[in-house]
Amino acid sequence: MPEEAQFMADLQHQVAGTAKDCKFYGDLCKSQGFNVNEPITDDTLDQIPYVSWQHFKQSNQEFHKLLRVPIEKMSYWTLSSSSTGDPSLVGRGQADVEVFRSNYRKLFEEYIHMDQMKRLVLLAPSVKFLNRTPFKAMGIRGFLFYRDITTIWNNIPTDFMLDFKIGKLVRYYLSHLKFKAFIEINGKRLEKSLDKCEKEQLPALVANSVPLMWTNLMDLQKKRGKTYSMAQGFKVQTGGGGWSGTKGTVKLEQSIDKAEFFEKIGALFNIPITNFADAFGATEIPVSCGGHWSEKYQDIVHHLDMNQGRIILRDIESGERITNTGEEGMLEVISPYGVSTYAGVAVLMDDIVEILDHHRCEECGREGMVFRIVRKYTSETGKGCTSFTIYRPLKQ
Numbered sequence: 001m002p003e004e005a006q007f008m009a010d011l012q013h014q015v016a017g018t019a020k021d022c023k024f025y026g027d028l029c030k031s032q033g034f035n036v037n038e039p040i041t042d043d044t045l046d047q048i049p050y051v052s053w054q055h056f057k058q059s060n061q062e063f064h065k066l067l068r069v070p071i072e073k074m075s076y077w078t079l080s081s082s083s084t085g086d087p088s089l090v091g092r093g094q095a096d097v098e099v100f101r102s103n104y105r106k107l108f109e110e111y112i113h114m115d116q117m118k119r120l121v122l123l124a125p126s127v128k129f130l131n132r133t134p135f136k137a138m139g140i141r142g143f144l145f146y147r148d149i150t151t152i153w154n155n156i157p158t159d160f161m162l163d164f165k166i167g168k169l170v171r172y173y174l175s176h177l178k179f180k181a182f183i184e185i186n187g188k189r190l191e192k193s194l195d196k197c198e199k200e201q202l203p204a205l206v207a208n209s210v211p212l213m214w215t216n217l218m219d220l221q222k223k224r225g226k227t228y229s230m231a232q233g234f235k236v237q238t239g240g241g242g243w244s245g246t247k248g249t250v251k252l253e254q255s256i257d258k259a260e261f262f263e264k265i266g267a268l269f270n271i272p273i274t275n276f277a278d279a280f281g282a283t284e285i286p287v288s289c290g291g292h293w294s295e296k297y298q299d300i301v302h303h304l305d306m307n308q309g310r311i312i313l314r315d316i317e318s319g320e321r322i323t324n325t326g327e328e329g330m331l332e333v334i335s336p337y338g339v340s341t342y343a344g345v346a347v348l349m350d351d352i353v354e355i356l357d358h359h360r361c362e363e364c365g366r367e368g369m370v371f372r373i374v375r376k377y378t379s380e381t382g383k384g385c386t387s388f389t390i391y392r393p394l395k396q
């Protein structure tokens with residue numbers, strides 16, 4: 001584990017390196033009078049110039065300016081699954097890809113005992129499909145960020161529940177030059193897969209999109225008219241939000257009540273609340289944060305692994321750092337690891353967050369910062385942002 005001093009030294013090194021390699025970030029540091037050679041401490045984290053999530057958006061056409069290496073040296077764009085048709089594009093080399101994959105692998109091992117799983121039931125498209133998506137920008141291929149996380153599970157037999165109509169997608173892409181997914185859930189496959197898990201009492205994992213899981217499992221329960229008796233090691237992993245009912249190209253009529261989700265799906269599989277885990281992460285950052293349901297806060301709480309990075313909150317109006325627990329602020333994620341090919345060392349995210357505890361989770365005993373995601377700041381209009389120094393780039 002890197003000690004605090006080592007972490008801060010690595011961070012300073014990475015900030016200085018980013019300013020040197022990436023003109024965009026270097027100019028940003030200059031315009032803010034930030035001295036990249038100055039040592040960084042926990043008290044000065046908020047002085048590091050940050051890149052706002054919007055600069056990664058395809059529509060802003062600035063994503064390529066955030067590279068630290070010549071475009072031909074990067075491996076591919078990692079893409080967010082976008083609910084607005086405007087994905088984030090983050091150019092990564094293989095070394096950076098391996099860092100975030102390692103962070104997610106640790107999360108899966110720690111929160112759901114990945115090593116014990118015998119089967120995976122994914123409400124997601126197959127890796128084969130994800131590998132075939134035709135996305136390109138500036139002549140370089142792009143793949144969903146999610147693809148590289150899915151491949152962490154490559155050695156475990158997996159049932160993919162989403163069928164995509166590749167022909168339709170390709171035709172749409174060719175005529176609109178934009179992604180549009182044509183999804184079909186394979187209900188029969190879902191039933192068969194869960195029946196097998198029950199019959200063979202498999203330690204298995206159901207994972208992925210909250211809206212897809214919620215609607216399909218509730219539909220399945222109605223259809224079956226009875227619950228499952230799953231093995232002790234049967235678990236459910238959610239991630240990437242979607243509680244508002246919108247995730248990627250899926251839109252529900254209404255938001256999903258988290259307490260109801262855990263209660264009803266727990267009852268359907270006959271598993272305790274401790275068999276659920278959540279993950280918070282994003283395409284723009286290498287950091288991944290595991291989470292669980294909290295009785296105290298009646299919400300999912302997430303934990304920051306201090307080996308991966310630091311989190312600070314900023315006041316929505318002033319941009320000033322917020323350190324008090326119980327106050328909401330915009331999330332900024334700072335990490336020196338996994339950002340060697342792009343200016344991702346400090347990224348302001350599109351999330352409003354509340355810090356619950358700076359040191360320790362009293363419910364599970366994990367050390368480190370505990371926080372909860374309150375809501376998205378915005379996800380509607382990401383266009384036309386050209387200045388870093390304006391804190392609320394969307395405010396007209």
Ligand SMILES: [Zn+2]
Pocket residue numbers: 292301303361362363364365366
């Ligand atoms: Zn906890």
